[in-house]
Amino acid sequence: xxxxxxxxxxxxxKSGTSVKIECRSLDFQATTMxxxxxxxxxxLMLMATSNEGSKATYEQGVEKDKFLINHxxxxxxxxxxxxxxxxxxxxxxxxxxxxxxGEQFFxxxxxxxxx
Amino acid sequence: LAKTTQPISMxxxxxxxxxxxxxxxxxxxxxxxxxxxxxxxxxxxxxxQGYKTxxxxxxxxxxxxxxxxxxxxxxxxxxxxxxxxxxxxxxDRNSGYSTLTFGKGTMLLVSP
Numbered sequence: 769x770x771x772x773x774x775x776x777x778x779x780x781x782k783s784g785t786s787v788k789i790e791c792r793s794l795d796f797q798a799t800t801m802x803x804x805x806x807x808x809x810x811x812l813m814l815m816a817t818s819n820e821g822s823k824a825t826y827e828q829g830v831e832k833d834k835f836l837i838n839h840x841x842x843x844x845x846x847x848x849x850x851x852x853x854x855x856x857x858x859x860x861x862x863x864x865x866x867x868x869x870g871e872q873f874f875x876x877x878x879x880x881x882x883x
Numbered sequence: 884l885a886k887t888t889q890p891i892s893m894x895x896x897x898x899x900x901x902x903x904x905x906x907x908x909x910x911x912x913x914x915x916x917x918x919x920x921x922x923x924x925x926x927x928x929x930x931x932q933g934y935k936t937x938x939x940x941x942x943x944x945x946x947x948x949x950x951x952x953x954x955x956x957x958x959x960x961x962x963x964x965x966x967x968x969x970x971x972x973x974x975d976r977n978s979g980y981s982t983l984t985f986g987k988g989t990m991l992l993v994s995p
Contacts, residue, residue, distance in 0.1 A: 772926075774926075804985075811970070811985045811986060811987050811988055812927070812970075812985040813985070814984070814985075859924065861926045861927075863926075863927075869976060870976065871917055871929055871932055871976070872929075873929070874919075874926035874927045874928070874929075875926050876925055876926050877924065877925060877926045879924065
């Protein structure tokens with residue numbers, strides 16, 4: 769099946785710093801990628817949808833200036849958490865859909881801890 | 884957006900068949916039903932997808948009645964490693980599942 773990777777798998781940073789998370793589709797081209805956030809013992813919450821070469825569409829309540837998304841190619845999307853604070857600590861998961869459509873393939877997730 | 888309702892948790896023993904039912908009363912004509920499995924600190928893993936009647940693959944079966952207002956994921960002979968959260972989602976496959984919304988999922992605990 770299609771493989772989606774994320775890097776890093778976990779990151780610890782100080783409050784006020786910015787963190788970039790990469791999401792790559794390894795064996796297929798992804799026209800659309802999604803970013804989710806998951807707090808402990810809760811479900812996944814969609815943050816934004818990004819299409820290659822265009823601006824991301826953010827869900828209500830998600831600050832676009834804080835969570836910068838760049839989908840520069842058909843195999844790479846990045847999420848940058850700017851000026852991170854402890855409340856941004858969460859599990860961030862990306863997913864991707866191939867050019868022919870179909871189901872979403874999820875990455876392994878990135879655990880962000882902001883001290 | 885089609886909302887789904889699942890049991891919060893289920894318990895089972897090794898070797899038993901487990902059936903998890905999901906309600907999606909306002910499913911749209913173009914919506915498919917997809918089930919994912921998630922282990923702690925991992926991304927969701929695709930299990931099975933269907934539109935109507937019955938779908939079977941090497942790990943599960945999906946039963947969908949004619950009115951499509953519910954679906955049942957059937958896991959045959961579960962093992963301890965099947966302990967996970969199972970999510971039922973409905974979404975328009977043709978629009979890239981942009982309408983997918985994760986519900987609370989069902990926490991399945993398999994005991995020896």
